[in-house]
Amino acid sequence: MKKLSFICLFLIFCFAESIAQSNIKVIVYSKTGKVKYAAPGSTKFKNLNAGAELDLKGTLKILPGASLALYQDEEYAIFKEAGEKSVESLASNINAFQEGDATEIFGEYLENAIHPYFGIVKVQNMGFSTSGDSGTPPPPKKGRDGAGNKNFKIIRLQPTGGKIADNTILFRWKLSEKDKKVKLFKFVLSSSSDEVLFEKEIDGNSYHFTSSDFQLSPGQSYKWKVSVADDSGKSTPNVSFDFVSASDQADVLKELSGEEMYQKADLTTRIMLEATALEEAEFLYKAMENYTIAKNLSKKNKLAQKMYKAFLWRYDMVE
Numbered sequence: 001m002k003k004l005s006f007i008c009l010f011l012i013f014c015f016a017e018s019i020a021q022s023n024i025k026v027i028v029y030s031k032t033g034k035v036k037y038a039a040p041g042s043t044k045f046k047n048l049n050a051g052a053e054l055d056l057k058g059t060l061k062i063l064p065g066a067s068l069a070l071y072q073d074e075e076y077a078i079f080k081e082a083g084e085k086s087v088e089s090l091a092s093n094i095n096a097f098q099e100g101d102a103t104e105i106f107g108e109y110l111e112n113a114i115h116p117y118f119g120i121v122k123v124q125n126m127g128f129s130t131s132g133d134s135g136t137p138p139p140p141k142k143g144r145d146g147a148g149n150k151n152f153k154i155i156r157l158q159p160t161g162g163k164i165a166d167n168t169i170l171f172r173w174k175l176s177e178k179d180k181k182v183k184l185f186k187f188v189l190s191s192s193s194d195e196v197l198f199e200k201e202i203d204g205n206s207y208h209f210t211s212s213d214f215q216l217s218p219g220q221s222y223k224w225k226v227s228v229a230d231d232s233g234k235s236t237p238n239v240s241f242d243f244v245s246a247s248d249q250a251d252v253l254k255e256l257s258g259e260e261m262y263q264k265a266d267l268t269t270r271i272m273l274e275a276t277a278l279e280e281a282e283f284l285y286k287a288m289e290n291y292t293i294a295k296n297l298s299k300k301n302k303l304a305q306k307m308y309k310a311f312l313w314r315y316d317m318v319e
Contacts, residue, residue, distance in 0.1 A: 026054045026072045030269040033066025051303025056088040074107040102259040109276045113310040115139045153234035160315045162284035165249040172206045173226045184229035192221040218245040252281045268298040
């Protein structure tokens, strides 16, 4: 028995050492109640918000009734025991951390969001910005219709493609260069074979498309395009999307709801988990909606802000 205990202690020690010597990041992905953090060498505790990256030499103070959820290396753990604890002691608790489908998906997009490149580039015009880059290579983008193409005079914002299950769709776009003379735009919805199904002249940079305009059929692919009303040469590209049944989208969220990581997360994090699951399943329109809700719901949640900006980057969605 003593030999077994010694082996366990030795493994924990080795795991702690491997974390300390690696570049594994410890991220607060969710928090309920009051949790405070003191940086290495400091005795001053400050309120901790979700999205913070912790130094292993720092100290945490979990107040009674609070919970702290940590992410590292595609695993998560939830801590509820009140008191002061070193970050390293929690991060090296191999029995507390566990894997899951949600963790793997969420972790991929979380790692993308905390990429050092986003601490360098200017956040305005996220999609095409390269200014401020100090040599840090950017994370990869995901190719979509019109992505990264500066030749089009109108930039498509959303939908950016993928699957859509909503009966009401907000289409948005903007001119690549401001032109006060341009007032009217022509919105066109076509079939995958380029048959025009609906067109309308729009005064502004967005349009709420509903089933009263045209009844979309699940299982069919469509294209949308916007041009300047009196100059068809100034336009977005044709942006393709697949219209699917609402049950397909609901199935993605139903599967996620069975994950402990989701069940025990705070509201903002649950919305972000939904966003990453939807994005992974190609429901980009709904994913964008969730990233936006999470960003606006908690201004102090650094992770929610970063996840939103990283999504814009991946699909060249310039703001």
